[in-house]
Amino acid sequence: MLKTQNNKAWFLVLPVLLLVGFSAILPLMTVVNYAFNDTFGNNAFFWVGLEWFRDVIRSERMHDALQRQLIFSAIILAIEIPLGIAIALTLPKRGVWASLTLVLLALPLLIPWNVVGTIWQLFTRIDIGLLGSTLAALGVDFNLGRDAIDAWATLIVMDVWHWTSLVTLLCYAGLQSIPEAYYQAGRIDQASRWAVFRYIELPKMQGVLLIAVLLRFMDSFMIYTEPFVVTGGGPGSTTTFLSVDLVKMAIGQFDLGPAAAFSLMYFLVILLISWVFYTVMTNLDQEKEEVPE
Amino acid sequence: MxxxxxxxxxxxxxxxxxxxxxxxxxxxxxxxxxxxxxxxxxxxxxxxxxxxxxxxxxxxxxxxxxxxxxxxxxxxxxxxxxxxxxxxxxxxxxxxxxxxxxxxxxxxxxxxxxxxxxxxxxxxxxxxxxxxxxxxxxxxxxxxxxxxxxxxxxxxxxxxxxxxxxxxxxxxxxxxxxxxxxxxxxxxxxxxxxxxxxxxxxxxxxxxxxxxxxxxxxxxxxxxxxxxxxxxxxxxxGYFIGSPGMNLLDAVIDSDVARIGEHKVPLGGTFGPLTGRTQIGIRPEHVTVSRTGGLPATILRVDDVGRHRILRAEVAGAPVAVVLPEGAELPADSCRLIFQPEKIGVFADDWRMAPEHPKDRSGS
Structure with a gap:
């Protein structure tokens, strides 16, 4: 082996390291610092070990928020993924209409979170909102400030409106990459519409679906702005999701220690669940293969 | 079925x-x-x-x-x-x-x-x-x-x-x-x-x-x-099938000969008057190199394709390929080529024409 050892290339990585260090690692370390210390200001810190973590893990408030968050993300995934796939399947494959529908679909994705929240906050108002007043006129007792179910329904419908397009666009891209020959083979083999979906389209969409599930899970699990604008976490604390609670704790009550511990655990939970999704979805095929015929 | x-x-x-x-x-x-x-x-x-x-x-x-x-x-x-x-x-x-x-x-x-x-x-x-x-x-x-x-x-x-x-x-x-x-x-x-x-x-x-x-x-x-x-x-x-494909040469068909410039090539039959672009086609396998008679050709190069050698030559400005028999010797840069008359195809506007009378072999 006449290979020249040259480690100079490491210097080329340095700028990235610095950038990541300042933008990600250092801020995270500040949070870590707060999570393990108590402070009374003046930059004086007292080591408390795992006390904040213990507090947060034991707090009922955190349990409730986590439970709400899990239910919310589960509902979001259960609606948006199938709906996104269904819409992608009905879209025209080419032509003027294809471009037009894609642009229309992409519109909600371009609207900032807080604007989406404001739109739906206004839309559902009983006095001036189109949806709210229509429902009131139809005799439906709709009030998201008072009724927890109304509040949840509003948030879910809003999120579906805002983000299903993302799933659709990803699936559409996956569908477009299927060569025409597969559909022709399906027709020759007399495959039903369902069989074509199950054995041709779904397998080819697996990659993009994994991305869609991960993105939608992470985003819905971290949702903050929309519930903050629309319901403010209410009525009561029925729509207080993890991040809403976290902000209340950190900025509202200024409990920086528990909030920091909370943030770290929040981050780890997202990481863990994403990892589970990833592993399960990438291993779906391999597991089946081991089953003997 | x-x-x-x-x-x-x-x-x-x-x-x-x-x-x-x-x-x-x-x-x-x-x-x-x-x-x-x-x-x-x-x-x-x-x-x-x-x-x-x-x-x-x-x-x-x-x-x-x-x-x-x-x-x-x-x-x-x-x-x-x-x-x-x-x-x-x-x-x-x-x-x-x-x-x-x-x-x-x-x-x-x-x-x-x-x-x-x-x-x-x-x-x-x-x-x-x-x-x-x-x-x-x-x-x-x-x-x-x-x-x-x-x-x-x-x-x-x-x-x-x-x-x-x-x-x-x-x-x-x-x-x-x-x-x-x-x-x-x-x-x-x-x-x-x-x-x-x-x-x-x-x-x-x-x-x-x-x-x-x-x-x-x-x-x-x-x-x-x-x-x-x-x-x-x-x-x-003709040229799609065969390796190399058929040689095609523009020619004037005159009964039982084809004229390429001032040279004459005998054909395997007699043809009536033809319209359109007329060509003769001959497979490289059916061309032989001769020292005496035949069409004068300029030798461009010789390709060795393993099983045999292929002579690339030029006749009246048109490329002609010849499959050489084993051990054949070649003159330096010009030679004469003979087309086997009965193997020559006559094409008018790209379509093969049948001769009116096939040549009487016994007479020749």
């Missing part, structure tokens, strides 16, 4: 064709005999895939009828035609095992379970994949996948025809030969009608009993490999 008849068939991709030039497939009348092995040969874009898709029903013809046996299937959907097609790129159902892949067409037709089981085993044996039946199709090599799609076509016993759309494009060269041999054997053993689309003359000539040569949306000749070689009906067949 059935005879396939194409009657007055034509296809255009334009909704309002302005004339013949808009037709991807010009009017065709053709019959494919039951159990025949056919090759559809032509350059890319000549309409052969279009023709295949019309037969399989993936496209509806703009004009004409398609008959399977006596039944008109022009308007029948693909599923009802009972044909199988093997595509250029292997199409397998990735998430299924090989067994499930082979069983799929039968399952969709609601066959009984034990029949499917035994039939799949049979087909797996035909294509030599008994050992991989329980493997996932996803991880298999391209040639194994292509065998699966072939097997999926053969699994239905009542299949009318198996269509191949350049099936060996993505297969490694050393496996191409093996698969082609296997195909040929499957055809001999089971007698399915097979239509094989390719732009590779070797594939076409080794696979098929009859080769249909297409050029520019038209069928220019249907014949056995030997006929295509000996008597090409069109200049395209």
């Amino acid at each position: 059935a005879k396939i008849t194409l009657s007055n068939l034509a296809h255009t991709y334009f909704p309002y064709p302005r004339g013949e030039q808009d037709y991807a497939l010009k009017t065709i009348d053709l019959t494919w005999d039951d159990g025949g092995a056919y090759a559809l040969l032509g350059a890319s874009g000549c309409g052969k895939s279009t023709l295949l898709n019309l037969i399989s029903g993936l496209r509806r013809p703009s004009q004409g009828r398609i008959l399977f046996g006596d039944g008109d299937v022009t308007d029948a959907p693909t599923a009802e035609r009972n044909i199988a097609q093997v595509f250029q790129f292997p199409v397998v159902y990735d998430t299924m095992t090989v067994r499930e892949n082979l069983a799929f067409p039968l399952r969709n037709r609601g066959m009984k379970k034990d029949y499917i089981q035994s039939r799949v085993d049979q087909v797996a044996q035909m294509i030599g994949m008994e050992d991989t039946l329980s493997r996932k199709a996803r991880g298999l090599t391209a040639d194994a996948k292509q065998k699966i799609s072939l097997g999926r076509g053969m699994v239905r016993e009542d299949v009318n025809a198996i269509l191949f759309d350049e099936p060996l494009t993505v297969i490694d060269p050393h496996l191409k030969w093996e698969l082609r041999t296997q195909l040929k054997k499957l055809h001999q053993d089971f007698g399915h009608t097979m239509i094989y689309v390719t732009h590779d003359q070797t594939e076409a000539l080794t696979f098929a009993d009859k080769v249909v040569v297409m050029h520019d949306g038209r069928i220019v000749q249907v014949g056995t490999p030997e006929e295509l070689f000996e008597r090409p009906a069109h200049t395209f067949v």
Whole structure:
């Protein structure tokens, strides 16, 4: 082996390291610092070990928020993924209409979170909102400030409106990459519409679906702005999701220690669940293969 | 299985064709005999895939009828035609095992379970994949996948025809030969009608009993490999088939001689007056180098292709290739070439002309 050892290339990585260090690692370390210390200001810190973590893990408030968050993300995934796939399947494959529908679909994705929240906050108002007043006129007792179910329904419908397009666009891209020959083979083999979906389209969409599930899970699990604008976490604390609670704790009550511990655990939970999704979805095929015929 | 008849068939991709030039497939009348092995040969874009898709029903013809046996299937959907097609790129159902892949067409037709089981085993044996039946199709090599799609076509016993759309494009060269041999054997053993689309003359000539040569949306000749070689009906067949292809030289045809410039080439028959662009064609195998008589030629180079050497020369500004016999010696830079008169084809506007009187051999 006449290979020249040259480690100079490491210097080329340095700028990235610095950038990541300042933008990600250092801020995270500040949070870590707060999570393990108590402070009374003046930059004086007292080591408390795992006390904040213990507090947060034991707090009922955190349990409730986590439970709400899990239910919310589960509902979001259960609606948006199938709906996104269904819409992608009905879209025209080419032509003027294809471009037009894609642009229309992409519109909600371009609207900032807080604007989406404001739109739906206004839309559902009983006095001036189109949806709210229509429902009131139809005799439906709709009030998201008072009724927890109304509040949840509003948030879910809003999120579906805002983000299903993302799933659709990803699936559409996956569908477009299927060569025409597969559909022709399906027709020759007399495959039903369902069989074509199950054995041709779904397998080819697996990659993009994994991305869609991960993105939608992470985003819905971290949702903050929309519930903050629309319901403010209410009525009561029925729509207080993890991040809403976290902000209340950190900025509202200024409990920086528990909030920091909370943030770290929040981050780890997202990481863990994403990892589970990833592993399960990438291993779906391999597991089946081991089953003997 | 059935005879396939194409009657007055034509296809255009334009909704309002302005004339013949808009037709991807010009009017065709053709019959494919039951159990025949056919090759559809032509350059890319000549309409052969279009023709295949019309037969399989993936496209509806703009004009004409398609008959399977006596039944008109022009308007029948693909599923009802009972044909199988093997595509250029292997199409397998990735998430299924090989067994499930082979069983799929039968399952969709609601066959009984034990029949499917035994039939799949049979087909797996035909294509030599008994050992991989329980493997996932996803991880298999391209040639194994292509065998699966072939097997999926053969699994239905009542299949009318198996269509191949350049099936060996993505297969490694050393496996191409093996698969082609296997195909040929499957055809001999089971007698399915097979239509094989390719732009590779070797594939076409080794696979098929009859080769249909297409050029520019038209069928220019249907014949056995030997006929295509000996008597090409069109200049395209002449230079497309053979390696190197037929030499074509512009010539004035005057009864039983062709004039190239001031030189005369004797022909194998007498021809009446011809109109249009007239050419003579001669295979490189039928040209001999001579020191004394014949057409004067400038030698450009000699290619050694292993089995023999090919002389590249120029006659009256037109390139001429000559297959040299073993050990032949060549003069330095010019020589004379003799064309075997009875092997010379005469073409008017690219189509082969039959002589009015074949030459009386005994007299000469």
